[in-house]
Amino acid sequence: MYTELIQTLNSHDNFAVISHFRPDGDAIGSTLAMGLLLQSLGKKVQMWNTDGVPQRYAFLSGAELIRPVPATLPAEVQVLICVDTGDLKRIGTEAMELFTQAPFTINIDHHHTNTRYAQLNIVEGSAAACGCILHKIIRAAGVQLTRPMAEALYAAISTDTGSFQFSSTTPEVMRTAAELIEAGVDVGDINRRIYQEVPQGCFITQREVLNNMVVEENGTISHYSMPAGRKAELGVGLEDTKDLVDIIRVMQGVKVAVIFEDLEDGKVRVSLRSKDPQVDVSAIAAMHGGGGHCMASGIRMLGPLEDAREIVLNSIRTVVRSLS
Ligand SMILES: [Mn+2]
Structure with a gap:
């Protein structure tokens, strides 16, 4: 699974990851999970978001690496990956400009209305969260699921399933969550940080x-x-x-x-x-x-x-x- 994607990741050295403006838990968690996966593969990666990281997700390990979108595409970036975004307009006008300049683009998403705007599109409309797709990609890449990755994925999946309340919460979603807990997620702590520290x-x-x-x-x-x-x-x-x-x-x-x-x-x-x-x-x-x-x-x-x-x-x- 994900053969073409993993070949693309392995055959390049320098990446950037972006998601939609007004980011939610899935946008931030998926950006981080992709960035951390690339780091595990020994790649250089930049992570960007037009609106930055909302306070409630700032505790996630690596969240400080998510930076504002640069004015121009850095020359070293070979592949630009957009996650959890059904329509490219949702990354913001300036980021869209960078997307058109990138040598290669990838779109990983779970919106069934996705417009397939990249050169490589991985769209799974039935996935409960983009984080669920990234969990499968991390496994397919043969990379160790670290605790920071697991926390990013848990934040992504928990928020997009309404704390595992929506009907999108399938047995597979629960099995994924179980794996994330096994990888070190502290359920009580992460839920308190996301849901019980409301500004x-x-x-x-x-x-x-x-x-x-x-x-x-x-x-x-x-x-x-x-x-x-x-x-x-x-x-x-x-x-x-x-x-x-x-x-x-x-x-x-x-x-x-x-x-x-x-x-x-x-x-x-x-x-x-x-x-x-x-x-x-x-x-x-x-x-x-x-x-x-x-x-x-x-x-x-x-x-x-x-x-x-x-x-x-x-x-x-x-x-x-x-x-x-
Ligand atoms: Mn989502």
């Missing part, structure tokens, strides 16, 4: 969401809109607005939860979550230029926010009304 700013935004959320269609759709300038009024940062959709998703009876966020560049960020397997939110996202997974997807679309909200909500209402 105060997150609570301010969560209070804002609970005060202003809208529930409609007999309680089957919940949504919240963050207008331009509201983050500044609240005094919260980019990281404090992550995972807000999960708060309104867990309400009893809700089938689809949506967060609309005015990005102040004329664009609106839409995060969609489904709680009903009959509602594929990646299909709804795709109708409006977005993508993702059946139960979790996103769109970046043209504003103003009120217009984007009506367009997306109408698509969701149509799907939800067709259910009963």
